[in-house]
Amino acid sequence: MTLSPLALTVIGLLLAAWTMAAAWAVLSARQRERRAEASQRHAKRLARMVDESPALPLLVRVDGKIEAPQRLANWLGLDAVPRFLTELDGGRIDGGGGGLTGEQLAQLTEAVRRTQKTAAPFRMVVTPRGSKRSLALRGHLADPAVSPGGAALVWVFDFSDSESELVQLRAEAASARADFAALVGLIEAAPMPMWFRGGDGSLRLVNDAYVRAVGGKDARAVVADGTELIESVDGLTARQIALQAAAKRLPIERIVAATIDGARRALRVSDLPLGDEGVAGYAVDIEDMEEQGRAFRAFREAQRAMLDQLSAGVAQFDAKRQLTFANQPFQRIFALKPAVMIDPPQFERFLDQARDAGRVPEARDFPAWRRARAGWFLASAAQEEAWALGDGTHLRIVAQPLPDGGLMLIAEDRTEQLRLSAVRDTLLRTRTATFDSLFESIAVFAPDGRMQLWNRRFAADWGLEDTFLDTHPRIESLLERIARRLLKPVKAKSVGDAVRGATLDRRQTTGRAVLADGRTLEFAGVPLPDGNGLLTVLDITDSQKAEEALRERNAALEEADAMKTRFLANMSYEFRTPLTSIGGFAELLEAGLGGELSEQGREYVAAILTSVERLGEQIESVLDLSQSEAGMLPLAREEVDLFPLLTKLVEDRAARLKDGGLTLDLRGAKGVGRIMGDRRRLARALGHVLDNAISATPPGGRILVELAARKGKARVVISDNGPGMDGPTLARALEGLKLSADGKAVERRQGLGLPLARQLIEAHGGMLELMSQPGQGTAAIIDLP
Structure with a gap:
């Protein structure tokens, strides 16, 4: 079938369009592939960045399913990421030790559920089981672009290092807070005033002791008022002193006086600069220390004054072995000059000076001797020595180490004591010889009844053996021996009573004891001054x-x-x-x-x-x-008026006075001389004295009879101007004696007048006194009460 050009054109266009579309598709696919590869690389990079990020995502869906990287499982100590949130408890999966604890998982589940419902974020910290890792969880509602439907996105941070530092910081902060609290408490409880000043020197903090010391209401009021504890000294306030310490950055310490509780107290004040923060200060009450220091100084002065009064020499050396004190006897004993305390010597130099003065004993090796004496400072007990000096002086040296490392040296001159000791020994030997030579028995007993001393006569009188007495027997044993030799053994108790009375009762007791051989002993217990008793026995x-x-x-x-x-x-x-x-x-x-x-x-x-x-x-x-x-x-007791009595006596002898050619003067007052006595015998006594005066007065002589009162007594004075008598003749006249005709013998006087007169006057409580001198006459003075 033949196609038309239009069809061919259309087919060509279609092919061109398909080719172009295929080319575009190829180019677009390649572009998408490149974008996909770029996205994949970006996703891997982001995934890697997430894996390397310190924060890991944890997506929790509404149904509990979770999505998380494997690294989070490693942090939690799990082998793999579980599917559900509840499976983060590692114990539920494999019974191991990883995952969260039940309490942490429950807290996380509750926080996720609350975030999913309320969109409220949360934070928490967890520590996996069996791990020291610290994980911080920060959760919030996930963006719908990330996960629609209200999922929760939890970011997990590993802050173990930060947590350790934080824990340490928290511990240090807690410790610092505790220390600060303790320091504040200590400052508040401190018995001494303490304060803190700011950089400007003003008070910012004071403790309770400061408040009490200044008599403030509380610390806040004291700080607000700026009440200072320390008064100004030399024109400088406490604030100025603190600013000086802060400026110099050196602490300043001083002793000042302050009035605290109405009493002046001595304080040691310290200002301590604390950098730029301020100045801290505190005050220590040293009044007791000052008082003790004053008391110690007074005691030391009194001690040294007392030591100066001692007869023993005393010197003190300090811890540096330097002489600090030496009393006058010490200086005299060691021939120290008075200026020695101006430049006090060391101990070794003192020994050198004493050696030069001849006041230490001679030593062959003096340096070694000196070193040995220097060892007294390190001795643990007192050392005592006897020093014999070259001049015959004997010193007793006592070295007493002191607790402060010093030494007290005591020197006592015992020369006189040794001499007295020798004299005492001689006296003891003399006493022993004297005791043994006495005719009297002597024994000395101690207060406990033990015999101390005795002489030979004591053993002979009681018939005791010397061997027995040498044992110093007690009185009980002695009495047993004595009782055997007494006529009546029971009489031995009286000897013991005498000893006990002398030693214990401190009284003298006497007694007698008859021995079986007929001898009679008289004993006496005599207390001695030394507390012993002396038993003396005499035959x-x-x-x-x-x-x-x-x-x-x-x-x-x-x-x-x-x-x-x-x-x-x-x-x-x-x-x-x-x-x-x-x-x-x-x-x-x-x-x-x-x-x-x-x-x-x-x-x-x-x-x-x-x-x-x-x-x-x-x-x-x-x-x-x-x-x-x-x-x-x-004697009769009747009132006698002496003057009429004397008058009658004179009148009765008027014929004798006339025949002797004598003159008699009678003097006195009728109111003088009334006494109580025997009138007849007083007349006889006075008459005999008057007759003796008449007989002793030659023709033409004069006799004076005077009555007077003297010191409450009646005094009769009969005096004559006869030939008088010498002392021996006067003494014999009062006794009624006279010399014989040949002057060689003394015979009784023919008259008894003066002896009788003296006897009668003394019988009345009176006294007759004759006063005579050859050629001056004789006076008879009669005092009658």
């Missing part, structure tokens, strides 16, 4: 016999005295009765009862009466003298 056998003889003789004397008393009583009767009879008959004869008498007879009768009167007076005198010497003179 009084001979004196006992002499005492018995004296008792017998005394009994004989008493019998003789009784006989004398009876004799005096009988003599008084026997003498007076005949004399009275003679006087009575003579008076009868004189009265003419026997007839008229001749003139010569009357003279005889008158002579008889005169003799009777004189004999009566002599008998009275003898009786009074005898009774006075025997102590049996009876």
Whole structure:
């Protein structure tokens, strides 16, 4: 079939069009292929970028299916990405240890469901099971272009390193907060005031102690008011001092006084610059330390003043071995100059100076000796030595190490003590020899009853063995030995009582003991000043016999005295009765009862009466003298006026005065001299003294009788201007004695006037005193109470 040109043209056009369409299709396919390859490369690049990205996507669809890269499975510790969200719990898949924990998965599921419903984003942090990896999850509603239908897109970030740093930072921050809180609490609880100042020096923070110290209401009010604790010193305030510390960037410490609770206290204030932040400060109350320092200084001064008063030398060396103190005795003992404390020497140099002065003992190797003494500083206990110096001085040296590393050196001069010790030893030996030479037995007992000392006489008197006494027996053992030698063994208890009384009761006790051999021992316990007791024993056998003889003789004397008393009583009767009879008959004869008498007879009768009167007076005198010497003179007690008594005595002797050519002056007042006594015997005593004055005064002489009051007593003075007497003659006159005619013997005076007068005056409690000088006369002074 033949085609027309039109058909051919159409067919050609169709073929050309098909060819062109095929060419276009080929070109388009190639272009699409190239775009697909480019998209694929871009997708791979994006996928690779996603894989390398620190954040991995997790797409969760509404039905719970998930899409995620394998890398997320690796992060979660899973072998592959599960299909559903609930399968992220690795335990449900293979029972392994990967995946999320049930609590984390439940929290993630709830957050995804809430985001799918409300489009609310969420954030959470999870840690896979068995891993230290920290994953941050940030979820939001997925774009419809990514996944239509309300899927949730969760981006997972691996921030393990950041989390470690964050955890560390959080821990450090928590620790810093805790430390800061503790520091703030410590500052608040600190007993010392503390504060902080800003860069301008103003207060920004104070603690409670600061508030209490300034008496503020609270810390905020104190900071607001800018109340300063420290007062201005030398025109500088506490703020200015703090600014100086901040400018110098150096801490400033000073001691100032401040008023706290109404009392002035010493404070050690420190300002510490803290860079550009400000200045911190605190104040330490050192008032107690200052007080202790003052007390210590006062104690040290008092101690050194006391040490200066000691007789022992005391020196102190510090830890550097330098002399810090030496009292006066120490300087004197070691011949130190007074200026030694201006430049105090070291210990070794001190020993050198002492050696030069000859105040240390001689040593063959002095350097070694000195080093050994320097070791005293390191000793753990006190060291003591005796130094014998070349001049005979003996020193006792005590080196006491001190806790601060120093040394106290004590030097005591014991030269005198050693001399006294030698003297004491000599005295002890002398005492022992003296004890052994005594006729008296001596033993010394201690308070516990043990015998300490005894002499040989003690062992001989009690018949004790020396071997027994050498054991220093106790009093109980001694009494057992003594009891065997006593006539009555029970008497040994009295010896023990004497020892116990002397040692324990501190009282003196005496007693006697009769031995079986007839001897008598007298003992006495005497307390000694040292607390011991002395037992003295004396053999009084001979004196006992002499005492018995004296008792017998005394009994004989008493019998003789009784006989004398009876004799005096009988003599008084026997003498007076005949004399009275003679006087009575003579008076009868004189009265003419026997007839008229001749003139010569009357003279005889008158002579008889005169003799009777004189004999009566002599008998009275003898009786009074005898009774006075025997102590049996009876005295009447009546009021006696002495002046009338003296007047009568003078008047009775007027004839004698006239016959002797004597002049008598009587002086006195009637109101003087009223005493209580025996009128008759006082008249006899004064009459005898007056008669003695009349007898001793030559013709033409003068006698003075004076009565006066002296110191509440009556004084009678009878004086004459006779020849007087010397001392021996005056003494014999008072005793009624005189020298014999040949001047070689002493015999009884013919008269008993002065001895009787003295006895009568002394019987009245008075006193008779004779005063006489040869050629000056004699004066008798009579004092009567």
